Amino acid sequence: MSELPTLTLATWGLATALTLFLLLRIFLLRLYRTYPLFTLYLGTNLLQTIVGIYLYQSYGFRSVYGYRMAWTTQAFVVIARGLATAEICYRILGKFKGVWALAIRLLIACGGMVLISTLYFGIRSYKLAVITLDMSLEAFIATWIVGLLLFARYYEVAVEHETRMIGLGLGLFSCCRLLNDLLFERHVQAYLNSWNYVSSAAFIGILLLWTWALRRPVTCAAPEVQLNSAQVYQLLIPQVNRKLSALNQQLSQFWRAESSKP
Amino acid sequence: MNPVFYFVAVAAGLALVGLLFWALRGAGQRKNLDHNSGGLDNVPSPVDDMAQIRQSMDPADFEFAKNKCGRELPARLRRERRRVTLLYLAAIRKDFEHSLRVARIIAVLSPEVSSSQEYERIRLALIFRWRLQMIKIRLLLGLIPQPQLTALWQMAASMAMQMEETMAKLGERAALAAELALQSEKQ
Numbered sequence: 001m002s003e004l005p006t007l008t009l010a011t012w013g014l015a016t017a018l019t020l021f022l023l024l025r026i027f028l029l030r031l032y033r034t035y036p037l038f039t040l041y042l043g044t045n046l047l048q049t050i051v052g053i054y055l056y057q058s059y060g061f062r063s064v065y066g067y068r069m070a071w072t073t074q075a076f077v078v079i080a081r082g083l084a085t086a087e088i089c090y091r092i093l094g095k096f097k098g099v100w101a102l103a104i105r106l107l108i109a110c111g112g113m114v115l116i117s118t119l120y121f122g123i124r125s126y127k128l129a130v131i132t133l134d135m136s137l138e139a140f141i142a143t144w145i146v147g148l149l150l151f152a153r154y155y156e157v158a159v160e161h162e163t164r165m166i167g168l169g170l171g172l173f174s175c176c177r178l179l180n181d182l183l184f185e186r187h188v189q190a191y192l193n194s195w196n197y198v199s200s201a202a203f204i205g206i207l208l209l210w211t212w213a214l215r216r217p218v219t220c221a222a223p224e225v226q227l228n229s230a231q232v233y234q235l236l237i238p239q240v241n242r243k244l245s246a247l248n249q250q251l252s253q254f255w256r257a258e259s260s261k262p
Numbered sequence: 263m264n265p266v267f268y269f270v271a272v273a274a275g276l277a278l279v280g281l282l283f284w285a286l287r288g289a290g291q292r293k294n295l296d297h298n299s300g301g302l303d304n305v306p307s308p309v310d311d312m313a314q315i316r317q318s319m320d321p322a323d324f325e326f327a328k329n330k331c332g333r334e335l336p337a338r339l340r341r342e343r344r345r346v347t348l349l350y351l352a353a354i355r356k357d358f359e360h361s362l363r364v365a366r367i368i369a370v371l372s373p374e375v376s377s378s379q380e381y382e383r384i385r386l387a388l389i390f391r392w393r394l395q396m397i398k399i400r401l402l403l404g405l406i407p408q409p410q411l412t413a414l415w416q417m418a419a420s421m422a423m424q425m426e427e428t429m430a431k432l433g434e435r436a437a438l439a440a441e442l443a444l445q446s447e448k449q
Contacts, residue, residue: 096370097374098374098375101375102375105377106377139274142278145282146285149281149286149289150281150285153284153285153287155366156370159289164286168286172279175275175278175279179272179275179276186268227372227373228371228373230373232368232371233375236364237368237375241379241382244361244383245382247390
């Protein structure tokens with residue numbers, strides 16, 4: 001552990017303390033019932049830190065074994081974050097069955113494309129393959145969060161404050177990690193130390209945001225939504241679309257009439 | 263790493279951050295309750311002002327003013343008419359936006375939605391907004407094509423009426439179903 005710079009140790013310590021504090025708050029306010037997968041993510045993160053401390057103490061910071069094990073644990077953390085993201089997505093749109101079914105299909109397709117293209121174009125060497133994989137997963141998570149919030153905006157779905165802040169944190173953290181990984185891939189040697197600091201600083205910032213957002217129990221749960229029968233959609237939506245299409249048609253005729261004027 | 267991919271990925275990452283904040287803007291102010299009541303009732307209707315709008319757009323009026331009065335009045339009339347036409351376009355846009363909103367509410371409250379219908383609506387909305395902006399620019403450049411605008415508005419109004427009729431029919435059917443259910447419970 002003594003191989004590690006003091007600043008790295010300090011940021012690790014701070015992040016661990018904040019994670020512990022947040023987890024404690026979640027348990028005291030019984031928020032784990034509302035956000036079980038998010039709680040699992042924070043728990044996985046804490047566990048990763050414990051495993052990391054043990055690994056670096058036993059094998060040293062620069063050992064190949066330590067490096068491999070640290071990145072293996074990172075895979076679990078990213079998967080847990082992905083699950084927490086799915087939970088947030090479901091909390092926002094899950095009650096609107098039709099839109100949720102559409103959103104999930106689209107988001108899986110978009111996220112999948114982003115993941116595959118990042119893997120395909122991003123890979124440079126097998127040594128850095130793990131960074132590329134991490135980058136692809138972060139891009140996938142960020143696409144999911146942003147896509148979901150765009151859906152919520154388009155359909156004017158209200159989002160609870162806590163859920164919004166957790167979603168913002170997850171999205172921002174993934175974007176930060178994505179950009180950080182990109183810089184690392186480009187300037188491996190020069191950016192090695194900064195990469196660690198940027199990642200830790202982003203995580204500390206997000207933890208502070210979540211601690212602030214989850215300062216009180218979730219009091220106002222979103223009201224239950226009473227869905228219409230599918231017939232209403234089948235009857236009305238084609239009509240609305242016809243109306244919109246006809247309005248467009250008129251505009252285009254108007255446009256043509258305008259253009260043909262001498 | 264491919265340099266092109268690197269720059270594309272950095273730009274995409276920054277765009278994602280921007281989109282994240284944009285998508286979150288106003289998320290707290292949105293009210294789910296609107297989906298059940300208010301949103302469908304407040305139909306903006308340019309119908310009430312239609313007679314005046316038509317009058318203001320009538321070319322005969324313009325010709326009359328041109329023959330009877332000096333040069334100042336027609337110029338002022340032209341400016342006024344342009345303003346009225348822009349207001350008219352705004353009313354049509356409002357009608358379009360309202361229909362879009364109704365569609366969104368129906369989609370959100372539906373257990374099944376069709377991706378093709380949803381995609382079609384997004385496409386139409388984008389085209390409509392683009393064309394409207396282009397027409398506005400042309401109007402501001404000095405062209406006032408009234409007949410087409412009137413046709414546009416009439417079509418919008420008739421479609422709105424058709425939709426209201428369908429919604430009323432749906433309401434009647436729901437009421438009938440509820441009544442039948444009540445009767446069968448009594449028996």
